[in-house]
Amino acid sequence: MSTFNLPDVGEGLTEAEIVTWKVKPGDTVVVNQVFVEIETAKSLVELPSPYAGVVSELHAAEGETLAVGTPLFSVTEAGSTPAPMHNVPDVAEIAESDTPVASEEPGPLVGSGPKADAVKRRARVSRPAVGKSGKTAAQSGGSPVIPAALSDTISRRASEFSQASTRLTAAAKPAVAAFVDRVLAKPPVRKVAKELGVDLRQVIGTGGQGEITRDDVLSYKGQREVERDAAPTFWSPQGVELDSRIVRTPVRGIRKATAKAMVESAFSAPHVSIFVDVDASRTMEYVARLKKSRDFEGIKVSPLLVLAKAVIWAAARNPSVNASWVPTETGAEIQTKHFMNLGIAAATPRGLLVPNIKEAQDLSMRELAIALNDLAETARAGKTSPADMTGGTLTVTNIGVLGIDTGTPIINPGEVAIVAFGTIKQKPWVVDGAVVPRWITTLGGSFDHRVVDGDLSARFMADVASIMQEPALLLD
Structure with missing residues (x-):
């Protein structure tokens, strides 16, 4: 049976907290399989196993803080030789390594380090440019032609707009100011906010130029629901023992x-x-x-x-x-x-x-x-x-x-x-x-x-x- 101790996981770090065990006693593990997720003073780190075999014991519980060198877990090996501890690389070196490890043969411990999530972006949808005739340039065979009736309508609308602009009075300016100062949000986002009963003036926009996005609205709604649900039960009744009215969270x-x-x-x-x-x-x-x-x-x-x-x-x-x-x-x-x-x-x-x-x-x-x-x-x-x-x-x-x-x-x-x-x-x-x-x-x-x-x-x-x-x- 071989025991793996908590290695040095970074510059100047002497301890780490067990966040999540990825295995349990009786599970079979292979070399370089992630067996535990730990939290250091700097980040979450996934540790790979240097042994292949059956997990015989976990030496700490989730939430427990261990010092470097403390036993983490023990493995009953299936005829393999454990990786020598002096070959365990620093996590900073692991994170900077681009070499994938697929072998399950025993040897020096090589970890994947902190695992970066894949960035998912929506594919850009390209659309052909449409001319004012309703056809693309390729369909029309050349430059788009504006029908005479449409041209007259455009001219008339432009004239009406110009005349309306000159009639703008001081009485109308407050309405214009209100329009300029309103929150930035697209119509679909405003519709979602209205359906959820969210006042957009209370939402902080994270989009370009402070524009409010759909995620901003949903996040605001979710946060408010959690606060609203917790509010009635937040205060403990009088007469209850003092210690039960104080929540103590370990600083670690x-x-x-x-x-x-x-x-x-x-x-x-x-x-x-x-x-x-x-x-x-x-x-x-x-x-x-x-x-x-x-x-x-x-x-x-x-x-x-x-x-x-x-x-x-x-x-x-x-x-x-x-x-x-x-x-x-x-x-x-x-x-x-x-x-x-x-x-x-x-x-x-x-x-x-x-x-x-x-x-x-x-x-x-x-x-x-x-x-x-x-x-x-x-x-x-x-x-x-x-x-x-x-x-x-x-x-x-x-x-x-x-x-x-x-x-x-x-x-x-x-x-x-x-x-x-x-x-x-x-x-x-x-x-x-x-x-x-x-x-x-x-x-x-x-x-x-x-x-x-x-x-x-x-x-x-x-x-x-x-x-x-x-x-x-x-x-x-």
Whole structure:
């Protein structure tokens, strides 16, 4: 009988929690078959078996936290030789390996690491261009011909529209303003909201330019139903023993690591925060153009993409924000990084994760968009690898997706700067002496004052804001 112990699953990690056993005593396993899912302080990881045989014992229960080196499970082998423990690779190496393993013969343990979910996108439906005659150009054999009757109707309608526009009075302007300020949602989405009794004004849109999607409506409805069902039973009646009125949740896994990191950062690095309001109207126009571009077909594009590029661009102009404060035997040193591992704070069901995009400075706009999408989907699925959680140099947190204007973010440990991206909404803005509606956002930045002085932080934030105001500067 052979026993497999919990291996070292990442840089600096000493323990892991058993989330789900994939086998039970009596089951037959083969080499490299996933037998357990564990949660470390950084991510969910699936461990493969180094043995082939019959599971004889599981040494821990689901929800139990084990230290590295503690027995996990025992296997009665079927004539195979166990993989030597010194050949167990680090999970970061596993995650970076592209070599598939199909052999069931005994040998060195090779795992699949965190498993990335397949990205499913709807196929684009191409339709032939239809001319005003009702036929395609191919059907008509040339340029479409507009019938005389239709041409007269178009001219008459245009004349009526022009006359109606000139009759617009001050009394009609409030109605126009109400139309401009209404929520963005397509007719099918409005129909779904009406059927479900959802007030679209209360829903936060995640689509382009803040448009409310069908998933937004369903998510809002589901959340409200859960809250409504739980509300009457949330409060415990008076007179019940106090301990039964308090729910105690152990702090462990990702939540434990996040809490420790935030306390260390907040009380070891002297934070200074600054804010800037930005007219992001041109960014919204630029994002709309990218969505229509053939190069970005099937790729989700949002203003966060422009902000990510802006941060990379601004850091190159202000290198000290892309650095670390590192204690040494004689004091400390500042390590300025000439590469950008851009961290993106991601809220997941298991807590806050900050995976990073390696060498982000070398990515094109399209490549960066793909990387952002992959990072978000992997994080939401809880499959972010330990390798993707380490080595970050500067972080962006998108609090605007929740409808928040701004905030004072805490710097990710090991870095000296973080940028918070607030929601983009239409507000009155003065342009050339006239008040006009513009898409406005607020950027917030927190900096380690040991490395980043006030002047440097202001210049960096001004550079980021300049790109949001005019993305064409990225072409310079």
